[in-house]
Amino acid sequence: MSSTRLAVFDCDGTLVDGQADVCWAMEQAFTRAGHTPPDENEVRRAVGLSLGVAIRGLAPQLSDEEAGEVTEFYKSSFRARRDEGLLDEPLYDGIADLLRALHADGWALAVATGKSDRGLTACLAGHGLTDLFVSLQTADRHPSKPHPAMLEAALFEAGAQPAQAVMIGDTSFDMQMGRAANVRTLGVAWGYHPPEELIATGAAQVADTVADLRAMLETPE
Secondary structure (H helix, E strand, O other): OOOOOEEEEOOEOOOEOOHHHHHHHHHHHHHHOOOOOOOHHHHHHHEOEOHHHHHHHHOOOOOHHHHHHHHHHHHHHHHHHHHOOOOOOOEOOOHHHHHHHHHHOOOEEEEEOOOOHHHHHHHHHHOOOHHHEEEEEOOOOOOOOOOOHHHHHHHHHHOOOHHHEEEEEOOHHHHHHHHHOOOEEEEEOOOOOOHHHHHHOOOOEEEOOHHHHHHHHHOOO
């Protein structure tokens, strides 16, 4: 059996705080398509889902054609913001040090995110973290969370067994995905879903700080 220890991180709400850009792009997309933008709190709660799934959940009254139009407007708005250098996706305090420490300690690191390949690549490169990860799984190539496909692909690429892996995220979608893949699942309290919801959907523990998370990772379940 593989002895590889694998830590799989969600991105938005776990590694970086990208809510401002997501909310802005969603408002732009709905407005450009001629629809009333959804409430920002609901948009934040949908972060982590694949874009199309999130939009259908935020506006179930839209036809497939209308939802598709909103999706395309979101992509073009977000892309333009990135190309103009206006994206603001700051790392949460302590995350870069945590990732480097885990990597130095022999952990394999991966990301499983509702972002696109392009979005995740740009985000990690912008923070100088790309080389720390052995597997990057995005919504471009998998069903939306909480389907376990992204996590299963990360396990395969890292050569890790579920018993040696941990899923770390800030939403109920992450917790449900981790449980579906039979891996230990840890929540973080600094993201977009409250701790009690993370516990209710499968988190073994919820870290209040990055230091708490490091301690949890060092302590076997």
